[in-house]
Amino acid sequence: MSDHPREECGVFGVIAPGRDVARLSFFGLHALQHRGQESAGIAVSDGTHVVVQRELGLVSSVFDEPSLRSLTGDSAIGHVRYSTTGRNKWDNAQPVAMPRGEGLVALGHNGNLTNSDALRRRVMDMGHEIEATTDSALVTALISHEPGSLLDAICNVMPTLQGAYSIVALTEDELVAFRDPNGVRPLVIGRLDGGWVVASETCALDQVGAEFDREVRPGEAVRLTTDGIESRQVMPATSRALCIFEAIYFARPDSVMDGQSVWQARHDMGIELARESTPGADLVVGLPDSGTPAAIGFAQKSGIPYSEAVVRNRYVGRSFIQPDQELRATGVKLKFNPLEGVIGGKRLVVVDDSIVRGTTTRRIVQMLKDAGAAEVHLRISSPPITWPCFYGIDMADRDELIAVGHTADEVAAALGADSLHYLTLDGLQRAVGQPADVYCRACFTGRYPIPVPDTPGKERFEAAAGATPSR
Ligand code: SF4
The missing domain is CATH 3.60.20.10 (Aminohydrolase, N-terminal nucleophile (Ntn) domain)
Known part of the structure; x- marks a missing residue:
């Protein structure tokens, strides 16, 4: 999940x-x-x-x-x-x-x-x-x-x-x-x-x-x-091209990269998000653990109280045995369980770091609404992912990326959310505190700092139909 x-x-x-x-x-x-x-x-x-x-x-x-x-x-x-x-x-x-x-x-x-x-x-x-x-x-x-x-x-x-x-x-x-x-x-x-x-x-x-x-x-x-x-x-x-996704999601928040605390960068992404788009809401919640620092930053900047709203089972591993159909039918929640007493009747700002395919986010929005949330406003601390990564990250094929060819409003509708805002590239850049040209940002821009393969031999790139990455 x-x-x-x-x-x-x-x-x-x-x-x-x-x-x-x-x-x-x-x-x-x-x-x-x-x-x-x-x-x-x-x-x-x-x-x-x-x-x-x-x-x-x-x-x-x-x-x-x-x-x-x-x-x-x-x-x-x-x-x-x-x-x-x-x-x-x-x-x-x-x-x-x-x-x-x-x-x-x-x-x-x-x-x-x-x-x-x-x-x-x-x-x-x-x-x-x-x-x-x-x-x-x-x-x-x-x-x-x-x-x-x-x-x-x-x-x-x-x-x-x-x-x-x-x-x-x-x-x-x-x-x-x-x-x-x-x-x-x-x-x-x-x-x-x-x-x-x-x-x-x-x-x-x-x-x-x-x-x-x-x-x-x-x-x-x-x-x-x-x-x-x-x-x-x-x-x-x-030219420097440190993967900007290290700061957004990959690196551990207690690491320091290029002299900057990863936690602080994520926190500041939340501040920038709140600056760009704060909806009327009662609570700011982060999806643990990667969304938490940005949610705290969002709450500080917006003045909307922060709260935990879902509890994460930290021990769900990659090889986790999947539930059978009967368990699924009862709505078993493998990774997140909502705190209904906190969420009930509230308008939520839900902060997360990224959306790739959208499948899980859609389930989470539904889970929060089922738990009684009055509204769910998604705030994402990265710009829309619209290009695959050729430098060691599994981003999914281009035609699986939910942001490709869709506006934020269309993605919000597809996910069942009341609104959605992605952090802009400028906002992201302000949060990481370094000039744009020291980073690779190709999954947002399609501008690849290192030539990409003419005929990508990896199955994950085969379906990149219509993609014409710049070299
Ligand atoms: S395309 Fe660049 S920024 Fe995006 S994940 Fe790959 S290395 Fe990182």
Whole structure:
């Protein structure tokens, strides 16, 4: 039951001799669990061997005490995954590992490459058989063919990659993190007592007691060593294009991105929403958890009281067993249950961060009305999503996006809401506090900062009939 874009992946890396690096990775990944719930994995190096454990499932179900104790070493990388490309099968769980020289290279990737067809041909020309269906396997294969240090190999491979990537890679004696020249996906470095950490978000640094040092710069590769960080600016940082949806929805609210608190950005999106469109209403409610900071901001700006109105079951997972027909008929509510005493007879402003297909939002509006709400006014803290994402986010096909070809009033009518307002791009930009040109906003504008594939090979893009994204 979700009407949001699907998250992508999270990566983590740590070098800390004498510390339990597998356990640190476990907790780092635990903090990044919101970025991917389909598989999890950790690769550890003790200086002589790289050992990988990966499995389908949540971090806490993939690893237990005995498995963590068996993963001993001085450095490690970890990955949580939601399958934006390739099917959700074990082969595609990460870290990917392949032989390299006498040893092994393991790799975890967040993002999506836009030239994977060309890379696949190149890898096959090298005589590699790729069983996994992910971009990450292609990058690993390319690195495994390059001679020299891991850092040298990555420096040679990066110019051949096109698209969005924040990657951690590990061999017996090196841990390297690298990021695409547009910096689409986040990647930060933290200082740890006795070592260094790299992670998708600062919340993972907090989780393991590391202190934020800096971001991995767009186009940069960094080798983490016990002596410090060795940096190479492999590609010139082209135009910045940090995914603006990280601030709207993906990142955890306690993370800091580009120097700004994600919670604060969402709160300010609510303020901007209220500035743009405040209906007559009795209560402002947020859909937990992602709509809450914006709902609080909306309430503060509008002067309309904020209240919780629905309770969310936090333990409904992706693989949740669906209710049978009989249970469905009784109106079983898997994820949200309304507080009828709060809602009854009230005109509600319902704040949420985004609408993709609209199916879930329609159910929620109906649920609130069934619980006695007099009116439901939807306020969405992002502009209408009208284009698919080619950089690692599952947005649905273009013809499934409810905002395509429909005005806000038409969408409100289709969802059964009394009114609907989407935050404008200008309002969003004011809330994130940075100029528009540092962000990718292509799912709202169709202006893609990195060339998109001519023939998208992923099933999610096949139905983009009529879409002519600008390149
Ligand atoms: S298209 Fe949208 S979701 Fe994809 S990277 Fe750009 S802003 Fe993020």
